[in-house]
Amino acid sequence: MCNTVYLIKISGSFAIPPPVRHYARGPKIKKKAPEGLFSDLAPTMLKKEYAxxxxxxxxxxxxxRLLSLEMASNTDKFRLKKEQLIAKVQRDEHDRSSVEVRVAVLTTRIRNLQEHLQKHHKDKANKRRMLMAIDQRKKLLKNLRLVHYDAFERVCSQLGITYTFPPEYYRRVSRRWKAKKQFxxxxxxxxxxxxxxxxxKxxxxxxxxxxxxxxAKVTQ
Known part of the structure; x- marks a missing residue:
């Protein structure tokens, strides 16, 4: 802060202005960050290709130690996490293309992008990729719910997904629409x-x- 004092001339004399009070700001309360996608992976675990x-x-x-996750990159951790989620929902050991496996892959990608966007909230390209993956997963879950409801419930419970029903229609709320609705x-x-x-009547x-x-019957 600059310590220069400016003198104000008042009717032939100089007067020192009153000091400016700088009130102390309160301490910033840091929000507790949610658990990351790779928080449950132990550093001593080996990479996917060496397991x-x-x-x-x-x-x-x-x-x-060089082959473990302690020295691994984010890509290696992502592969291992994806395999863990796939193993929870796949139908058999060789299942790699079913709807359940595709939902697990999209869930891993979405959670990884969500964690990335919490640190880099201006990354528009990755935000667009995340929204596209969410829409694609929503379509797969909708079809799976209609075709195989038991598998749909199992996938949602194993992956921790909450399925919300889409609205019946999309409409921008305006005063004219509110008045028309009330009428x-x-x-x-x-x-x-x-x-x-x-x-x-x-x-x-x-x-x-x-x-x-x-x-009439009684009178007759």
């Missing part, structure tokens, strides 16, 4: 009231005719 090799399990600690509701209620009155007329018919 099935017996020699990698018995090698030196330094070599094992339509008022008109509907008036028509229903008029119909109820007509039904009541018809019931009364039917009851009157029935009573007249019974009285």
């Amino acid at each position: 099935d090799i017996p020699l990698a399990q018995t090698t030196d600690d330094l070599v094992k 339509s509701i008022k008109l509907y209620n008036a028509v229903q009231k008029q119909k109820a009155e007509q039904r009541q 018809m019931r009364q007329s039917l009851a009157a005719t029935e009573t007249e018919a019974t009285e």
